[in-house]
Amino acid sequence: MADYAKTAAGVLAGVGGEDNVQNLVHCATRLRFVLKDESKANTAAVKATPGVVTVAQAGGQYQVVIGNDVPDVFAEIGKISRFGGGHDGSGGTPAAPGEKGSLFSRFITMISGIFTPVLWTLAGTGLLKAFLAAAVTFGWMDATTSTYAVLNALSDAFINFLPMALAITAARYFKANEWTSFAIAGALLYPTMTALVGAPELTIFGIPFTMVSYVSSVIPIVIIVWLQSHAERFLYRVLPGAIKRFVTPMIVVLVAVPIVFLVIGPISDLLGGWLGDGIGWVFSTVPWLGGAIMGGLWQVFVIFGLHWGLVPVFQIEFQTTGQMLLIAPVFAAVLAQAGAVAGVWVRARNKNLKSLAAPATLSAFLAGITEPAIYGLNLPLKRPFAFGIAGGALGGAIVAIGGVFSTAFVVPGGLALPALFGNGNMIMLGLGLLVAIVLPFILTIVVGFKEPSDEGVTVPAEANDVVVLSPLDGTVVKLSETPDAAFADGSLGQGVAILPRSGAVYAPFDGVVAAAFPTGHAIGLRHADGAELLIHIGIDTVKLNGEHFDVKVTTGQQVSAGDLLLTFDGDAIEQAGYDLTTPVVVTNPDLYPEVGTPASGPIAHGETLFSAIAVESLATVK
Known part of the structure; x- marks a missing residue:
């Protein structure tokens, strides 16, 4: 049985101790540290800690790859430090804006910090929505029944009110008053205001504006909460102590909401429309190219932590078009690495490799968690990882040619496939995923790879004293x-x-x-x-x-x-x-x-x- 407390203690010590940690959150498989001084981290010691798959330093973060047990390790860290906490990923202390690193690294860190706490709930409700849509498509459920209405509401509510969730996480990241942020988001989604979407001749204080939909949006709330954080610091500094606690939220809400309606909302809606149209153009004009890029490079993005930059793009595409073309080829990318590690499982003569490959294969196929497969086997063995990229690119191109899309945000993997059912050409979907899995599987078995004993990798054919x-x-x-x-x-x-x-x-x-x-x-x-x-x-x-x-x-x-x-x-x-x-x-x-x-x-x-x-x-x- 895994000793999560031992893993937590080893990792925290290895990164330089609690005093060297500026921020800690976790995603699906990784502890994502922002360290004050990365040179103080003992990477070899962290990698050697039982329960750690590997360490990746990218996007301004020191990322310790744990695998499926990361929430448990995160919770144990919360018991011995001020970081970590619950199993929801929301227990980290937000990093201070303006932390060191390039602008791009800081952007990736910001996106990760804001989206990580909501990712599992977003994916879980999205998976439920996918199963519900599949049930209707295959005639297992009548969409006119009250049962469907209830299930649809509980699977659709979170993404519908996503700005309110992001208001909280963004406020924690930017160190703003989270309940004031919640009030701003609530105004954007207030039924009276959503009913005005597209209505003519709207004004605020005599200034005309166009009401756009903020349902499922991400950009407006993040920008306004960032502005809110600066406004609050200014108002707390200049207002008398007797009134600043209740006058500050009043002023912030009174100014922030009109700014969103007049400026931020229309501009983000325009840019989002352009982005959605651009994605649609690529996937309608040269779909194979878009699919090949997403299917081939997604796992490379994951290695460097760059995939976080695409998470809001998925959401923007959904908000503007009602579908996610970008996410469909990612299924090919994930299943291709699963196929490659399955090939390692079959081909390897080394019993230690086989013992690592078995759970990594199941995790990748079913849950879409590929880090154990990539870092533990495919990447160190080199060829399987390359075969996975090839299979993902070809499979992703075929899926994209079929016009396949998702109507829910899910973590791509076998269990999430219902999110694609009935959306596009299902024959091309099946063919694309089959190619993505079978090609790297066969290449890994036929072409093979250097066994660790030949290559000097950590696992020998027979461990001796x-x-x-x-x-x-x-x-x-x-x-x-x-x-x-x-x-x-x-x-x-x-x-x-x-x-x-x-x-x-x-x-x-x-x-x-x-x-x-x-x-x-x-x-x-x-x-x-x-x-x-x-x-x-x-x-x-x-x-x-x-x-x-x-x-x-x-x-x-x-x-x-x-x-x-x-x-x-x-x-x-x-x-x-x-x-x-x-x-x-x-x-x-x-x-x-x-x-x-x-x-x-x-x-x-x-x-x-x-x-x-x-x-x-x-x-x-x-």
Whole structure:
């Protein structure tokens, strides 16, 4: 059973602790951190934490990929820090606007922060709407019955009143009064106002305006809440304390709503219309191109976190056209990677690969959660990921040629397919998805890929016990005596600690440098049999930013036992106020869950430190 508390503790420690975290939210599969200083994050340690699939740094975020269990890990982080909280993704502390990074990175971070808390509810109600539409299409339910009316209301209400939900999340992000934001959104969707859509000769204070529909809209409320946040800060500063608490909301609502009706709404409606027409033109004129781009590149967008920039585009398309052409080819992209990892499952001779591929395949096919498949297998193995891109592009082109679209926002995957039923050419949909799945599946099986034992990837064909030599001259102490909780409790791996008496670190076995940190404070190594070792020189020494360290090797370099890896000035490091206790830990407990009886007391580099015990050995003993 997964230990979510252990994963949470390891991740939080690995990113530099709570004090290094500016913001934390989660999406379908990732913990999305905004860190104050990314150089303080120990990426190798985070990756080595049990329950972590991988780490991606993109879009101004430090993204820790967990998989389907991310809400549980997020909740556990909430128990040990001020971040995290419930299982809904809404417990993060909003990042301050104006955080560091490029304009595009800040935009992606903003979209992620505003949409993440509502994504699951939006997807869940959208899935229900898709099932309901399929039931009517296939004659399983009569659309004139009261049962249908009730189910339609509860599946359609959230997206209908989406601006009110986004008012809350945007207010939390921009640090505005969320209930004032809610009042603004309520005015936009007030029945009397929605009845005026398209009505002629409307005025506000004598100024003519055109009433547009704000149902399901996203842009107007986000812009006005951003303006609201600035207005509130100004009014709180200039108004007398006795009246500012109730006068500020009155002024903000009185000014903000007319601004939306007069300026923001009509402009966003015009731009949204252009965007919807543009998408429609591409998918009607050269549909194969639009489908190939979405089907082929979607998973690439996901890797870099850029897919968040498309989430509001989906919604704008739906608001202006009543359908989502863009989302249909994404089904091909998702199922293509599922087909590729299924090919890995069938083709692989390595039992560890098979054990990883089985749940990754099911998760990708059914739920559309592809991160375990991509980061755990397809991307490291290279060819399956490329085959998935090819299958997604071809399948997406066929789906788009068929004019297939969705009428609900869903997370693309097998369970969400009813969102496409009855919308476009179903033969082309079936053909496109079949091609998307079968092409990468067959290519992966026929063309194949390099097994990990041939490629030096983390999982060997047969994990064997590995003798780890001491990388340092010094004194061995118990890992539990390390003055760092994440190391002391074994969250980052089993092993020992060494109190150095010299400033040189040597290779403890033949292998490859998995991670040579530019700061020099740590180095990761991988043995040919699969054992992964982290040598962390000192506690919190990453804060030295490389001062007093001199790294002699590079990531990917082959080393032999006894080769010099790096040097450091121990006296200078201690004078700077840092503890030199050096943990030496095995970071892949799935293959090496235990270490044999370690050495104790004084030790010289090259002497046996401990043995990493493989799973196979433990199974044999039992």
